[in-house]
Amino acid sequence: MDDELNVTYISLNGYVEVNKYRYVYFLIIFTVYILIIGSNSTIVYIIASHRNLHEPMYIFIAALLLNCVLYSTNIYPKLLTDFLSEKQIILYSACVFQFFILYCSGSSEFLLLSAMAYDRYVSICKPLQYPTIMRKTTVSILLLLAWILPALHISVLAIASAEAKLCNFTLNGIFCNNSIYQLQCVRSRFITIYGVVCLLDLSLLPMLFIIFTYTKIFIISYRSYREVRKKAAETCLPHLLVLITFSCFSVFDITIARVESNFTKTARLIMTLQSIVYPSLFNPLIYGLKMKEISKHLRRLFCSAKII
Numbered sequence: 001m002d003d004e005l006n007v008t009y010i011s012l013n014g015y016v017e018v019n020k021y022r023y024v025y026f027l028i029i030f031t032v033y034i035l036i037i038g039s040n041s042t043i044v045y046i047i048a049s050h051r052n053l054h055e056p057m058y059i060f061i062a063a064l065l066l067n068c069v070l071y072s073t074n075i076y077p078k079l080l081t082d083f084l085s086e087k088q089i090i091l092y093s094a095c096v097f098q099f100f101i102l103y104c105s106g107s108s109e110f111l112l113l114s115a116m117a118y119d120r121y122v123s124i125c126k127p128l129q130y131p132t133i134m135r136k137t138t139v140s141i142l143l144l145l146a147w148i149l150p151a152l153h154i155s156v157l158a159i160a161s162a163e164a165k166l167c168n169f170t171l172n173g174i175f176c177n178n179s180i181y182q183l184q185c186v187r188s189r190f191i192t193i194y195g196v197v198c199l200l201d202l203s204l205l206p207m208l209f210i211i212f213t214y215t216k217i218f219i220i221s222y223r224s225y226r227e228v229r230k231k232a233a234e235t236c237l238p239h240l241l242v243l244i245t246f247s248c249f250s251v252f253d254i255t256i257a258r259v260e261s262n263f264t265k266t267a268r269l270i271m272t273l274q275s276i277v278y279p280s281l282f283n284p285l286i287y288g289l290k291m292k293e294i295s296k297h298l299r300r301l302f303c304s305a306k307i308i
Contacts, residue, residue, distance in 0.1 A: 010095050010183065012088040014174040016269050026083040032277055033076040039284035040065040046297045053293060056134045057123070057235065060116045061287055061294075063143055064242070067112065068280040071105040074098055075175050075276055082174070093162065095176040100158040102177060106253075107150035107202035109246055109279075114206040115142040116239050117213040124232050125220050153198045160191050174272060177253055203250065210243060238290040242283055249275035 018025065047053045047062040078098070082088040090098070122133050167185035181187055214236060221232040252275055288298050 008092060009089045009169070010092050010176075011170045012082065012090060012174055013170045013172055014265070014269055014272065015082070015088055016266050018083060018088065022083045026080060029076060029079050029083065032281065033072060033080070036072045036076075036280045037069060039281070039288070040069050042298070042301075043284050043288055043294060046294060046301065050297055053297070056119045056139045057116065058291075058294070059139055059143075060112055060119060061291070063146070064109065064112045064116075065284055065287070067105050067108050068283050070101065071109075072276070072280045074101040074105065079174060088174075090176065092166070095171070095180060096158050096162045098176040099161065099180055100154055102175070103154045103157075103198075104147075104150045106246075106250065107154065107198075108146050110203050110206040111146035111149065112143075113239060113243050113246075114209050114213075115146060117210040118142075120232075120236050120239070121213045121217055123235075124217050150202055153202055156194060157191060157198065160188060160194075164188060164191075172268070174269065175276075199254070207243070207247065214240065234290070234292060238286045241286050241290070242279075245282055246279045249279060 044062045044065050047058045075098070078090070119134055122130050126133070161180055161184075164184045165186075166183050168183045171179055171183060173179045181191065217232055217236060221229045252271060287294055289295060
């Protein structure tokens with residue numbers, strides 16, 4: 001690559017023996033992507049097509065699963081293209097855009113989980129006030145905030161990164177995440193400080209809110225009747241499982257992707273693939289199995305399909 005090309009294109013250096021195993025990689029990732037799209041879309045379809053599921057809790061679940069589809073579609077098509085290409089490269093502007101969508105959708109997940117926690121808190125701790133608090137207007141505002149706030153925050157980082165001068169044109173990864181900061185000649189103090197602000201606003205504060213909310217729910221449930229405890233367990237446990245899964249892989253991205261480590265290239269690839277496979281694949285599985293009403297409609301859907 002000549003100098004002019006290097007200014008525009010970034011080499012993705014996170015692949016391991018892609019020339020030898022390109023078709024194996026392609027088949028595995030293509031299968032996973034189809035499963036992600038199919039499973040998430042199926043549950044969204046079930047929620048949209050059944051009026052008894054048009055409640056705030058299920059609307060938030062549908063929004064979360066649509067967010068998973070966006071998150072995966074931002075990454076998987078480019079991965080599939082790279083597996084079949086001789087050179088794994090990406091236009092820097094496209095890299096910044098992928099970075100933007102990645103962290104917008106990731107931050108939205110934390111905010112949507114916060115909205116779910118608030119919905120469960122009102123439902124279990126203030127059941128008589130639930131219809132007046134969780135109105136359609138409230139749900140719409142929470143959904144808009146979950147998508148608009150991350151877009152406003154991350155757009156600042158994306159614009160700053162797009163305008164930064166690059167001295168390195170090889171990215172140690174298979175897609176554009178926080179590692180793009182290692183391409184810059186000088187790590188901007190503004191980007192570092194503002195990145196911490198985004199981390200606090202879009203991840204840590206929502207997580208603290210979720211922990212506080214569920215602590216209140218469990219305390220009140222413990223002091224209440226058995227039916228209340230059962231309702232809390234059935235509706236809160238799936239959200240907590242999703243939160244724990246996504247948080248674990250978010251920690252990997254924040255720490256490992258930005259800090260040079262002793263991990264081998266193969267270990268980095270495996271951990272990176274896990275971080276983009278498990279959350280998007282497990283979310284519909286968790287909600288499909290653990291949410292009673294969704295599970296019931298899923299069984300009806302597949303049973304009718306078998307009859308046909």
